Amino acid sequence: MRARLSFRHGVHPPEHKELTAGVPVRRMPYPEEIVLPLRQHTGKPARPLVEPGDRVERGDKIGEADGFVSVPIHASSAGTVKEIGLWPHPDGSMAEAIRITVDAFSPQIPRPRIIPHWDGLTPDQVVKAVQRAGVVGLGGAAFPTHVKLLPPDDVVVDTLIVNGAECEPYLTTDHRVMTEYPERVQFGIRIMMHTLGVERAIIGVEKNKPDAIETLERTLPDDLDVTVQGLTVKYPQGYEKMLIHALTGRDVPPGKLPMHVGVVVQNVASLACIAEVFETGLPLIERVVTVTGPGLRRPSNLIVPVGAKIRDVLEFCGGLLDEATEIVFGGPMMGGSQPDVDAPIIKSTTGIVVLTKKESRPRRTYPCIKCGHCLDACPVFLNPSLLGILAQAGRFEEMEEADLATCMLCGCCSYVCPSNIPLSQMFALAKAGAQRRKQQAA
Amino acid sequence: MSETSHVGDLQLQLRASPHLKAPDSTPKIMWNVVGSLIPVIAAATWFFGPSALLVLLAATAGAVLTERAFGQRGSLGDGSAAITGLLLGLTLPPGVPLWIAFVGGAFGIGFGKLVFGGLGQNVFNPALLGRAFLQAAFPAALTTWPAATTEWARLRGDNFALPFTTPSVDVVTEATPLGLMKFEATPTDPWSLMIGATGGSLGETAGLLILLCGGYLALRNYLNWRIPVSIFVTVALFQGLLFAVDSARFASPLFALFSGGLILGAMYMATDMVTSPVTNAGAWIFGFGIGFLVILIRTWGGLPEGVMYAILLMNALVPFINRATQPKPYGSPGRAAKRGAREAEA
Numbered sequence: 001m002r003a004r005l006s007f008r009h010g011v012h013p014p015e016h017k018e019l020t021a022g023v024p025v026r027r028m029p030y031p032e033e034i035v036l037p038l039r040q041h042t043g044k045p046a047r048p049l050v051e052p053g054d055r056v057e058r059g060d061k062i063g064e065a066d067g068f069v070s071v072p073i074h075a076s077s078a079g080t081v082k083e084i085g086l087w088p089h090p091d092g093s094m095a096e097a098i099r100i101t102v103d104a105f106s107p108q109i110p111r112p113r114i115i116p117h118w119d120g121l122t123p124d125q126v127v128k129a130v131q132r133a134g135v136v137g138l139g140g141a142a143f144p145t146h147v148k149l150l151p152p153d154d155v156v157v158d159t160l161i162v163n164g165a166e167c168e169p170y171l172t173t174d175h176r177v178m179t180e181y182p183e184r185v186q187f188g189i190r191i192m193m194h195t196l197g198v199e200r201a202i203i204g205v206e207k208n209k210p211d212a213i214e215t216l217e218r219t220l221p222d223d224l225d226v227t228v229q230g231l232t233v234k235y236p237q238g239y240e241k242m243l244i245h246a247l248t249g250r251d252v253p254p255g256k257l258p259m260h261v262g263v264v265v266q267n268v269a270s271l272a273c274i275a276e277v278f279e280t281g282l283p284l285i286e287r288v289v290t291v292t293g294p295g296l297r298r299p300s301n302l303i304v305p306v307g308a309k310i311r312d313v314l315e316f317c318g319g320l321l322d323e324a325t326e327i328v329f330g331g332p333m334m335g336g337s338q339p340d341v342d343a344p345i346i347k348s349t350t351g352i353v354v355l356t357k358k359e360s361r362p363r364r365t366y367p368c369i370k371c372g373h374c375l376d377a378c379p380v381f382l383n384p385s386l387l388g389i390l391a392q393a394g395r396f397e398e399m400e401e402a403d404l405a406t407c408m409l410c411g412c413c414s415y416v417c418p419s420n421i422p423l424s425q426m427f428a429l430a431k432a433g434a435q436r437r438k439q440q441a442a
Numbered sequence: 443m444s445e446t447s448h449v450g451d452l453q454l455q456l457r458a459s460p461h462l463k464a465p466d467s468t469p470k471i472m473w474n475v476v477g478s479l480i481p482v483i484a485a486a487t488w489f490f491g492p493s494a495l496l497v498l499l500a501a502t503a504g505a506v507l508t509e510r511a512f513g514q515r516g517s518l519g520d521g522s523a524a525i526t527g528l529l530l531g532l533t534l535p536p537g538v539p540l541w542i543a544f545v546g547g548a549f550g551i552g553f554g555k556l557v558f559g560g561l562g563q564n565v566f567n568p569a570l571l572g573r574a575f576l577q578a579a580f581p582a583a584l585t586t587w588p589a590a591t592t593e594w595a596r597l598r599g600d601n602f603a604l605p606f607t608t609p610s611v612d613v614v615t616e617a618t619p620l621g622l623m624k625f626e627a628t629p630t631d632p633w634s635l636m637i638g639a640t641g642g643s644l645g646e647t648a649g650l651l652i653l654l655c656g657g658y659l660a661l662r663n664y665l666n667w668r669i670p671v672s673i674f675v676t677v678a679l680f681q682g683l684l685f686a687v688d689s690a691r692f693a694s695p696l697f698a699l700f701s702g703g704l705i706l707g708a709m710y711m712a713t714d715m716v717t718s719p720v721t722n723a724g725a726w727i728f729g730f731g732i733g734f735l736v737i738l739i740r741t742w743g744g745l746p747e748g749v750m751y752a753i754l755l756m757n758a759l760v761p762f763i764n765r766a767t768q769p770k771p772y773g774s775p776g777r778a779a780k781r782g783a784r785e786a787e788a
Contacts (some may be wrong), residue, residue, distance in 0.1 A: 012460045094458075169462060241772060253773045274668050325455045332461040339456055359462065366468040367562035368521060371715040372666065372722070373466075380772035385720050386764075406771040411460035419464045419562075425458035 006232035009379045011412045013169050013235055013423060019292045019299040020172045025180055027303045027314050030102050032327040034077050034307035035087050037097040041136040042143045043069035048098055054081045059110035062098055065119035071134040074286040078106035088340040117171040118191050126195040133283040137165060139267035140330050142348030149195050151259045159433055160198050161247055164205040164268040165231055165238030168331025171351045173290045176301045177269045177315045178212035182219040183380040188271025189226055191278060196264055201226040202247050208233045211357050236410040240265045254406055284347055289354035291317045293354035296417045297326030304345050309425035310352060311341040333411045360441055366371055374413035379405045384413035384423045391426040400432050447657045453462035471664045472521030476657045484709050485651050486644040490536035493598040495643050500540040502527030504547025512556050522561050526550050529710055532645025533703060535590045537599015542580050548653040566757045569719045570750050587618050587641040618642045620746040623693050629709040635700035644730045649700040655711030665713040668722055672729025673708040674699060680737040704736060707749035717757045
């Protein structure tokens, strides 16, 4: 078991990070309205605690966590609750959301609160504080962070892995967090190591961010075993499984979690967020978002209040160019197209990428020519060619036998397919179908 | 901000991720293969005169017109029919009547590809299937090898013979190097084989040039280099073994590598993506099988050359090879065992 600082297969899409890699983070002004969906995380949606007409201050809890795998929602701005109802969600659906009319004259000062010192807290108390602050994984998956902090008794975690790979093209969110707030990342690591009781932490950063590696190395704590490792620049290096493999040589068996091989993975921005909870007492109400792409006038890295609409963010970045055709939430490899510019930024939004005709022109699909390029690209060693043929024939049970469950929908196969077969899209549908069949059987 | 008011009325596109795409496409791969054959075609024309161009043209016309007539609409643009025609033409002798070359191209596309459902569906290499059909139907025309001539512009046979007539032009013929070896035990100097100064099919000569052109495709990842490497290594090893046993009776490995259609077959026919294994492990096995069968047929079979049948036979095994060499998924017990073994060695 040796760290290889890379993984096998994967792809090298053009990075395009130069658009925003050197642009310092700026704060975006408060828009006129904030829309906070109750479902911004993996797990059960929050339950609303406010009613239309209620006055809220910045940082107030307005939605309560519903169970353990759930987190509360907080107001990201002072204002008045306007409505609670269906609103376009960035995942493309309509979802329950709390709309707040922003008080334009408010100084946006949160209510005074007691900030407990992290060192005196038991792991359980830290977990509660993290959940109370509504912290979720900020790398895109939005899994409630506190859930990862309480491994069951039969699991021994020995390493904290800090994910600063940021392998998606265009995105520079984590890059800017690492270079501008390294102390906060280090403080988050300290809290996390304390809570998990681990002796070792490894920060993995792709080598295309030398300034981030340098800043993190300069701010490493003297009293803890924390190291920074430069990783091969390759998509999907930032995927949990790929990152664990690159840094520890361990592989997570199917159906198991990283903690079952002794590691917990946290994204750098999530750690900075945890640090902030214990520094200022403020919950997760704003985040760094990369707003970029060839179709945008002023590509930027912004601190955006959670709940700001895409429209407001894009207008703050100078608006769209005439060639713009498509707005992607998250990175272009895994992110989803946005049908509605009124959908809000949520906790899991890493970036907004505006693409143009050049990237989104339709391409003709050809039959599979069995070139095998997808097998050479698949980071989890599946046979996407076979899975694609099975999908087109509607043989979904056989797809499950061909280990469809291992597929992480990273999109490498679709990216390389010379016949433009929408492989990962078919796999996403097949996985959803498998899920439905399982539920019906249960 | 009035300049940005069009954020609201923009026609947004919705596409599934990934939103970026690698620049390769199936037509691009196919036309690159066609392009990489241009030097080979030029060499054939240099050695065999206008006959070479005529035969290649006839075979390609047969393939392309059949695809146009019976294939899916617009399928000509993917370039695969043109490849089949050109490759078939390169396996034919320069003096073959043009109508035979045309029929071969038509048969290859019609029965080698379209009956299976078109691009990507066929089991056998269409060009070789066309060639196999011609060899069975017109054995004499397919084994008439004109001798080298000093007049470049002269036709190397009765290319314009009418269908089903006996060729009327007398040509001086000679045996191919493989024929000489098999039936007269006379080896040809390997250097002549490499540069192509010998008799044979259009693409049987100029081995070095074909290696170069195929190498270009391998560099661009348009052919799986493991297949030709595996074929060459297997042929060299087995022939080397035979040669070591009795160097008077068996040809040298160098002769075996550069004679006949081995290089063209290994570089361009065996590597046809559709009819070769999809896994890399499978590619090694596939190449090994072809190399082994080539030596077997050449040494103990009735024919001097065995590349065509070796590849067609291995084509038939591809589904089994694919099944036997499925990759082991990340985190699966099979993969863990493999890694464990590797690390135990280290």
